[in-house]
Amino acid sequence: MDYKYNSAMKGEKERLIRQSDGYYEFDMSAINQVTDTFDRTVCVLDLGCSDGRLTFSRFASEKIKKVIGIDYNERDIEEANEIAATYGDKFKFYRLDIESVDFISRLKKIFVENGIEKVDIVFSALVLHHLRAPEKLLKNLHEVFSRDGKIIIRGSDDGGKLCYPKTELLEDILRKYEKAITVSDRSNGRKLYTRLFDSEYRNIRILYAITDTCGKDLSQREHFFDVGFGFRLNTIDALIRSDPQNEQLKKEREWFERALSELRRAFCEPDFWYCNTSYIAIAEVE
Numbered sequence: 001m002d003y004k005y006n007s008a009m010k011g012e013k014e015r016l017i018r019q020s021d022g023y024y025e026f027d028m029s030a031i032n033q034v035t036d037t038f039d040r041t042v043c044v045l046d047l048g049c050s051d052g053r054l055t056f057s058r059f060a061s062e063k064i065k066k067v068i069g070i071d072y073n074e075r076d077i078e079e080a081n082e083i084a085a086t087y088g089d090k091f092k093f094y095r096l097d098i099e100s101v102d103f104i105s106r107l108k109k110i111f112v113e114n115g116i117e118k119v120d121i122v123f124s125a126l127v128l129h130h131l132r133a134p135e136k137l138l139k140n141l142h143e144v145f146s147r148d149g150k151i152i153i154r155g156s157d158d159g160g161k162l163c164y165p166k167t168e169l170l171e172d173i174l175r176k177y178e179k180a181i182t183v184s185d186r187s188n189g190r191k192l193y194t195r196l197f198d199s200e201y202r203n204i205r206i207l208y209a210i211t212d213t214c215g216k217d218l219s220q221r222e223h224f225f226d227v228g229f230g231f232r233l234n235t236i237d238a239l240i241r242s243d244p245q246n247e248q249l250k251k252e253r254e255w256f257e258r259a260l261s262e263l264r265r266a267f268c269e270p271d272f273w274y275c276n277t278s279y280i281a282i283a284e285v286e
């Protein structure tokens with residue numbers, strides 16, 4: 001199947017905005033921990049920055065001297081650069097595929113253009129699981145770090161999702177999705193530590209954000225559903241568009257439509273409990 005993640009997918013932009021808002025404090029706890037280790041202003045590289053909304057919201061502080069955002073989605077990069085103009089020269093966004101063979105050499109040219117020698121912080125949220133070879137990228141990145149550079153990676157993991165009742169329904173959805181819809185690695189969170197270690201990063205720390213539906217109103221419960229599950233049917237639709245003869249996938253879609261509607265209804269019940277763990281890895285270059 002020839003499928004690439006695209007934030008232009010139906011409803012995805014809105015979902016990314018809600019998701020980014022929800023992770024603000026978690027991201028900032030990691031970013032502040034890391035920026036505090038530098039006694040100088042720093043340069044940041046945001047990989048898979050989409051339209052830059054998350055980038056602006058996380059890296060506007062005075063401690064950050066320069067931010068380069070990279071994404072392969074052209075429209076997103078255009079939008080990001082339009083907003084960047086209001087920040088002077090601080091933010092610059094470029095369209096690049098971070099898995100392309102010449103990624104690092106093109107990145108180095110971008111650094112020269114921006115008067116940067118190296119970056120101090122590489123940040124990347126919810127991107128590694130879309131890549132074919134994340135470790136290759138992690139290893140190649142060593143070339144662009146300053147000597148005391150740090151990396152911050154936010155991942156997710158379907159194994160960190162629990163609910164009751166409807167436990168089996170949730171498990172069926174997650175298992176079937178992993179098996180049938182193999183466009184991204186839905187269990188990337190558990191791999192962060194090992195991936196970074198094997199790619200020669202050290203002093204690795206994992207931060208955890210655990211969120212649940214306790215005490216949440218209806219719109220907050222719907223938010224949980226949308227962030228964790230809202231994209232799945234749209235992903236299947238995008239897959240069907242790229243492979244219209246795939247009858248098996250169309251059958252799977254029917255099953256997912258029913259199962260996801262049932263789960264959505266459950267999220268709206270006041271006695272339904274759902275809990276999700278998210279992961280951020282922080283590490284140093286050796």
Ligand SMILES: C[S@@+](CC[C@H](N)C(=O)[O-])C[C@H]1O[C@@H](n2cnc3c(N)ncnc32)[C@H](O)[C@@H]1O
Pocket residue numbers: 005006007016020047048049050051054070071072073076096097098099124125126127130131
């Ligand atoms: C789930 S979105 C996350 C966006 C943003 N970091 C956030 O957390 O809101 C994944 C982003 O990675 C980008 N992406 C995925 N694979 C990429 C690649 N090989 N090169 C560049 N960008 C990529 C997508 O275009 C998309 O904007």
